[in-house]
Amino acid sequence: MPLARPLKVVQLLPALESGGVERGTVEFARELVRLGHESIVVSNGGRQVERLEQEGSRHIQLPIHRKSLWSLTQVRPLRRLLTELNADILHVRSRAPAWITWLAWRKMDPATRPRLVSTFHGMYSVNAYSAIMAKAEQVIAISDCVEQYIRDNYQVPEDKITRIYRGLDPNTFNHNPDTDGLRDEFPQFEGKKLLLMPGRLSRWKGQLDFIEVMHRLLQKRDDCHGIILGGAEANKESYREELEQRCRTLGIEQAITFTGHRSDIQAFYNLCDLTCHLSSKAEPFGRTVPEALATGCPVIAYDRGGASESLHAAFPDGLVPADDIDAFVERIDQLLNQPPGEICLPDAFYLKAQAEATLGVYYRLLDQPVAQHN
Structure with missing residues (x-):
């Protein structure tokens, strides 16, 4: 300009x-x-x-x-x-x-x-x-x-x-395959298909739904590991404890890693096979969706709100009906079984x-x- x-x-x-x-x-x-x-x-x-x-x-x-x-x-x-x-x-x-x-x-x-x-x-x-x-x-x-x-x-x-x-800042969110540091820090990721759930720990963000998705997915295949990335606010530590207890109740605590707050979220996008967006209500924008897409990481999200706008523009295969967990699990399974396609996020983002x-x-x-x- x-x-x-x-x-x-x-x-x-x-x-x-x-x-x-x-x-x-x-x-x-x-x-x-x-x-x-x-x-x-x-x-x-x-x-x-x-x-x-x-x-x-x-x-x-x-x-x-x-x-x-x-x-x-x-x-x-x-x-x-x-x-x-x-x-x-x-x-x-x-x-x-x-x-x-x-x-x-x-x-x-x-x-x-x-x-x-x-x-x-x-x-x-x-x-x-x-x-x-x-x-x-x-x-x-x-x-x-x-x-x-x-x-x-x-x-x-x-x-x-x-x-x-x-x-988005393209200097931060881009295709950067240098993820060795994360692999060293989290040896449990080795040999697994990695599913990322980014966002602060808040009930409406959908971490409980992500745990349910992982539970159902692991009944279909045993090669997946979930990552919940985000910190709890000072007055919401009990929610993290609830999430961890839910993992133990379902017997999948070894298959999900809680990272807490991270300043290197772009490295996780580059490391992971899929990013999941499971907010229980329409988000105004859903910034984690275009962030992941900008790194080339496919995203699966409910078809509503601002998150669906990014996916319609760059990766429509990632859209599933709102609040349909079974459809979400099926789409993950489908995408993990096929070669990753080309993702091109428009300049407008x-x-x-x-x-x-x-x-x-x-x-x-x-x-x-x-x-x-x-």
Whole structure:
């Protein structure tokens, strides 16, 4: 994309810890810097701040993360900060910061204030609190199903919504066969067909269904080993214990490995024969699906939500009817019995395309007349 003019972009989110929204914010910030723009992130801080700053962005710590009336005390400080920054674009990525930002922004001079963009990273519960995400001048949806959700539940004009997939970094997710370190670390993987279940340990993510899939699959064939990759949040350690107990009850504890949180998930994608996605409800995007596909690892997932969009685009053989565990097991067996096919994830799922499309939204908005009332 030709650089029309360098922009000063401020992204606002609760914190910079380890979630997908946070990681995507940091990656997009790096892309902005690479393209010659000035990138600023406002959050309550976190473990990714150091990386963000090393890659050329500026971080400003402000407690805009709390879902409480106390957060209203941050409206004036944020308004002063935004006036000082004199940015071109404010991009809000979460509801609590969106409320603080909107309340600060609406009292600024419409002729000189930044333009306001929001991204719906989820299919938020429909209420007045969530409706703040629809008040931005332009709204980005991270998948077709999220875009449809916005249309169904909020009165957002069609010309205010743009669907832009969350982009993957090809330097991280690619075909890299160097997995010797993992094989050394986990000798139980040797000689097995490896099935990966990535995602934080949360009931709706489907780890219990994955254990049931493994149980039924092992009754058909004995050459498979399951990997549950992801950590439990501080208040959900009991769920991991429940998962481990379920494995023992079914007598398959030797056939499933719990890795805990890992920062080398891309290596597991390259190592494994299949990745499984078993969420019990439609995910807004389902980032692990295109991540795995980008490495060439086939994915099997229920045909719903954002996860199905990636598979329809790159590997439709991996789709099975929603909540049909028997069909899931059969599809695994089929795919393991045939040579892996070529998987080509479209450019729309990569960071370069996301950055170009998002900048397109920014430039179009900057060219539009300023609304005097919002």
